[in-house]
Amino acid sequence: MIGQVRDVPLSGDPASRYLPWTVGLLVFLATLAFAAGMFLASAGDTWRQDLSGTLTVQIPVSDKADRLEQVNAVAELLRTTPGVVFVRPIPDAEIAVLLEPWLGKQVLELELPMPDLIDVSVARAADIDIAALSARLAQVAPGTVVDDHAIWLRRLTEFTLIAETISFAVMIVILISAVATVVFTTRTGLAIHSDVVEVLHLIGAQDSYVARQFQNHTLRLASAGAAVGFLLGAGIIWLAHVYGGKLSGGLLPELALGPGQWALLAALPVAAVLLVVLTVGITVKRVLGKMM
Amino acid sequence: MNALANGVGDIVRFENVGMRYRLGAEVLHDVSFSLPAGSFHFLTGPSGAGKSSLMRLMYLAHRPSRGSISMFGRDVSTVPRTELAALRRRIGVVFQDFRLIDHLSALDNVALPLRVAGAKEGQIRNHVAELLKWVGLESQIDDKPTTLSGGEQQRVAIARAVIARPQILLADEPTGNVDDDIAIRLMYLLEELNKIGTTVVVATHNESLIERFKHPCFHVEDGLLSGPGVGVRNDRDPGGDQ
Numbered sequence A: 001m002i003g004q005v006r007d008v009p010l011s012g013d014p015a016s017r018y019l020p021w022t023v024g025l026l027v028f029l030a031t032l033a034f035a036a037g038m039f040l041a042s043a044g045d046t047w048r049q050d051l052s053g054t055l056t057v058q059i060p061v062s063d064k065a066d067r068l069e070q071v072n073a074v075a076e077l078l079r080t081t082p083g084v085v086f087v088r089p090i091p092d093a094e095i096a097v098l099l100e101p102w103l104g105k106q107v108l109e110l111e112l113p114m115p116d117l118i119d120v121s122v123a124r125a126a127d128i129d130i131a132a133l134s135a136r137l138a139q140v141a142p143g144t145v146v147d148d149h150a151i152w153l154r155r156l157t158e159f160t161l162i163a164e165t166i167s168f169a170v171m172i173v174i175l176i177s178a179v180a181t182v183v184f185t186t187r188t189g190l191a192i193h194s195d196v197v198e199v200l201h202l203i204g205a206q207d208s209y210v211a212r213q214f215q216n217h218t219l220r221l222a223s224a225g226a227a228v229g230f231l232l233g234a235g236i237i238w239l240a241h242v243y244g245g246k247l248s249g250g251l252l253p254e255l256a257l258g259p260g261q262w263a264l265l266a267a268l269p270v271a272a273v274l275l276v277v278l279t280v281g282i283t284v285k286r287v288l289g290k291m292m
Numbered sequence B: 001m002n003a004l005a006n007g008v009g010d011i012v013r014f015e016n017v018g019m020r021y022r023l024g025a026e027v028l029h030d031v032s033f034s035l036p037a038g039s040f041h042f043l044t045g046p047s048g049a050g051k052s053s054l055m056r057l058m059y060l061a062h063r064p065s066r067g068s069i070s071m072f073g074r075d076v077s078t079v080p081r082t083e084l085a086a087l088r089r090r091i092g093v094v095f096q097d098f099r100l101i102d103h104l105s106a107l108d109n110v111a112l113p114l115r116v117a118g119a120k121e122g123q124i125r126n127h128v129a130e131l132l133k134w135v136g137l138e139s140q141i142d143d144k145p146t147t148l149s150g151g152e153q154q155r156v157a158i159a160r161a162v163i164a165r166p167q168i169l170l171a172d173e174p175t176g177n178v179d180d181d182i183a184i185r186l187m188y189l190l191e192e193l194n195k196i197g198t199t200v201v202v203a204t205h206n207e208s209l210i211e212r213f214k215h216p217c218f219h220v221e222d223g224l225l226s227g228p229g230v231g232v233r234n235d236r237d238p239g240g241d242q
């Protein structure tokens, strides 16, 4: 078809041949980095919600006799502590469930001496002095420990925030290298075909006409590369979901992205191609701008 | 009329134009002339005198290093870049080295100015085929320039220059590669365009053409222009190596 005539013969250029591969690889990597970032973001959110003020108070094993008394005394003290909103001694049966992975199903039958645990919820705003609280509780029941998961959860969420930031930064660096690659390819193409470009220019072609020649070419190559790169990346994420779930055994949140996150992920190759095509246009116009 | 006195009726107007390539020495000095709309001029001068350079200035490929150039009544130095492209579309150029695009067929080469101007594809093919027939290339429509002879390429180049009905046609040695019969045929084509209003400038070494087609003649030598309206009229110079 005449309508399909391409004035600038870019398809034969060596740089053009590598473009789909380069764009494909970069989109593949960017997909993984973006998915990792989004996964870490939602894991961090989950952990942050858990962190919204729970403490566990642990009363060491003691004689059966005053056990209940001690637990009640500690619970009472906790209830009167400012900032505490909820106090619940954990029944033995529940503790057994928690210990089950380590000690087996017969925990209760073993009649093992078990510590008493009390679940405490604190108002987020109340900054409870854990050390002072521990000291006061120890007076009522010696050896009582306040276990503040907030500390390690906070570290965990801080870590995920850093890792999430790094993932997104890596994605952006990858996209920048895609831009750099395309600027190079386009400049090479302009140099190789400077004669044709000059003729078009002298015949009265607007810069946008010449730019479109390069953009159409890049659009085709980059789309192919980006599609393959994205499908490979998505495949790996899906495998990570299927097999990763089995490996982490419940310690980690599920390695899965929600539908919204998948949509964002699918927008990535499209955005990458648009970015690349836009870059080509700007590059061509910049070079042509030097001609009269 | 006042407008004409101001040179508004001139398609090309040079005033004290100097030209240099990059930082090299000036190749044209103090060139002043004007071309009235509808005129037909030859441009002669020895090799390396600056004919092609003068053409380059006229087809807006190069900015003068000094002086001012007006095309179609507009001072080129004040025309914004986007409008320069529109001005170029009113200028047809036959390059001395043709500058055909090798991977495009004769038809697509000739169609370029129409495409660039945004013409509809449906209108292009017949129009181009008709013109190629006119220059005697109806059987080479789909051939690539590399498979055409020098003279055939030259005719494709001329067809490309005139396809979009430019207001001014600048032909740099348009008959350099063809025998006299074809040269005369091509000259008749240019004359025909001139009759319907196209301003024509033909740079040539071909003395017999200048003699046969009696048009006023500019002469460049050592970067200086002489000719009609430029100081003393310099009737054609034997030009040496013909």
Ligand SMILES: Nc1ncnc2c1ncn2[C@@H]1O[C@H](COP(=O)(O)OP(=O)(O)OP(=O)(O)O)[C@@H](O)[C@H]1O
Residues within 6 Å of the ligand: B021, B024, B027, B045, B046, B047, B048, B049, B050, B051, B052, B053, B054, B096
């Ligand atoms: N692209 C260029 N860069 C630098 N110098 C150039 C360039 N093109 C031409 N020149 C110089 O400008 C001068 C005029 O050259 P030009 O091509 O205008 O001559 P011409 O009259 O067209 O010659 P010919 O009859 O051989 O075509 C010459 O000295 C030439 O060396």
Ligand SMILES: [Mg+2]
Residues within 6 Å of the ligand: B051, B052, B053, B096, B172
């Ligand atoms: Mg020349």
